[in-house]
Structures are given as C-alpha cells and as structure tokens.
Amino acid sequence: GAGVSQSPSNKVTEKGKDVELRCDPISGHTALYWYRQSLGQGLEFLIYFQGNSAPDKSGLPSDRFSAERTGGSVSTLTIQRTQQEDSAVYLCASSLQRGEETQYFGPGTRLLVL
Amino acid sequence: GENVEQHPSTLSVQEGDSAVIKCTYSDSASNYFPWYKQELGKGPQLIIDIRSNVGEKKDQRIAVTLNKTAKHFSLHITETQPEDSAVYFCAAKKVAGNQFYFGTGTSLTVIP
Numbered sequence: 025g026a027g028v029s030q031s032p033s034n035k036v037t038e039k040g041k042d043v044e045l046r047c048d049p050i051s052g053h054t055a056l057y058w059y060r061q062s063l064g065q066g067l068e069f070l071i072y073f074q075g076n077s078a079p080d081k082s083g084l085p086s087d088r089f090s091a092e093r094t095g096g097s098v099s100t101l102t103i104q105r106t107q108q109e110d111s112a113v114y115l116c117a118s119s120l121q122r123g124e125e126t127q128y129f130g131p132g133t134r135l136l137v138l
Numbered sequence: 139g140e141n142v143e144q145h146p147s148t149l150s151v152q153e154g155d156s157a158v159i160k161c162t163y164s165d166s167a168s169n170y171f172p173w174y175k176q177e178l179g180k181g182p183q184l185i186i187d188i189r190s191n192v193g194e195k196k197d198q199r200i201a202v203t204l205n206k207t208a209k210h211f212s213l214h215i216t217e218t219q220p221e222d223s224a225v226y227f228c229a230a231k232k233v234a235g236n237q238f239y240f241g242t243g244t245s246l247t248v249i250p
Contacts (some may be wrong), residue, residue: 069238070230126172
C-alpha cells in the first residue's frame with residue numbers, strides 16, 4: 025500500500041523567504057510527527073498531532089516554525105523568514121494511533137536556505 | 139527530558155562478521171526502544187524494537203538486548219552483508235509520552 029509521502033523532495037530558498045513542506049500520512053493513521061535531521065545528526069522532534077487533540081508543539085525551535093493538520097490527514101510545516109541554520113532534512117512520520125509506537129517515515133524534504 | 143547517546147558513530151566490518159551498536163538512555167521511565175535503518179536519500183525504517191519487559195529480542199540476523207538496570211540497549215547484526223550498509227539510529231520513548239528521543243546515528247559500512 026501507499027506509504028508516507030512528502031513534497032517537495034528538495035527545496036532551495038533564499039534567506040528570509042517562507043517555505044511550506046507537505047506530508048501525506050498513511051491513510052487511517054491518526055498520529056503524525058515532524059522531525060528535523062541536520063547533517064550527521066539524529067532526529068530532532070518538532071511537533072506531534074494525534075487525531076483531533078491539541079498538537080504537542082514542544083519541539084518547535086522558534087515561533088518561525090508552525091504546523092497544521094487539516095481534516096486529520098495532510099499536514100503542512102511552515103517555516104517563516106527562513107535562516108541558513110534551518111537547512112536540514114525535514115521528516116514526517118505517521119503511526120496508526122497513540123500508543124502504537126511503530127512509526128512509518130516519509131522520504132523527507134531536503135531544505136537548503138541560501 | 140531524555141538523553142540518548144549512541145556509539146560508535148562509524149563502524150566498518152568485513153562481510154560475514156558481526157556488528158554491534160550501543161545506546162544508553164537517561165530516563166528510567168523510558169520503556170520502548172526501537173532501532174531504525176536509514177539508507178541514503180530515504181527516511182528511517184523500523185527494523186526491530188524492544189519493550190522494557192523483555193531483555194532480548196531476535197529477528198533472523200538482527201537482535202536487540204536491553205539492560206534496564208544499566209539503562210543501555212544494543213543492536214546486534216550477525217553475518218553482515220553489503221546491503222546492511224546504512225545509518226542506524228536508536229531511540230527511546232515512554233509509552234505514555236509523545237516524543238521519541240533519537241541517538242545521533244551509526245554509519246555502518248560492510249566491506250565485501
């Protein structure tokens with residue numbers, strides 16, 4: 025079946041511009057995570073959505089970062105006024121439900137801020 | 139919060155040899171420990187996991203061991219093959235929590 029998809033696969037932008045990254049989770053998965061992976065580093069938790077509950081935003085690094093999940097499915101991560109340190113791979117993962125720990129990751133969006 | 143440390147950062151082994159990657163965690167409330175394999179240009183993929191009520195779990199050539207007292211867990215790959223070459227990440231999570239805490243990854247190279 026279809027896995028987690030992310031778009032775009034690559035994004036190059038200029039410092040100060042806004043970017044939107046999209047994640048399509050596996051159909052029926054109620055839990056959705058966003059992570060940031062910097063070069064040579066582990067995965068840094070950004071935000072977690074579970075069904076209709078308020079998202080856990082505790083990992084967002086600054087108020088330039090925001091995310092929403094419409095209709096409990098597709099999610100968009102927005103970075104405003106991008107900085108060079110925002111350059112990284114942004115990964116999305118979904119799981120069937122809270123308490124079901126198996127996460128399925130998308131291929132990621134590689135963001136480069138010039 | 140939780141702090142997960144992973145060693146080594148790089149590992150090279152001859153094909154057919156075993157590879158061992160170790161992780162330590164700081165929060166004794168963590169009770170779920172997955173391992174992920176990430177190939178170049180792809181997202182991480184779960185390869186094996188273990189919960190704190192179990193000391194060891196095996197799946198063909200892959201095994202994971204957990205020492206709750208010492209707060210460390212390890213990934214063991216036997217009879218390594220070139221296709222095992224990838225970056226491996228460990229993680230820790232509390233069942234009641236939302237966050238997974240990841241190690242910094244181990245780049246494994248299996249030399250044919």
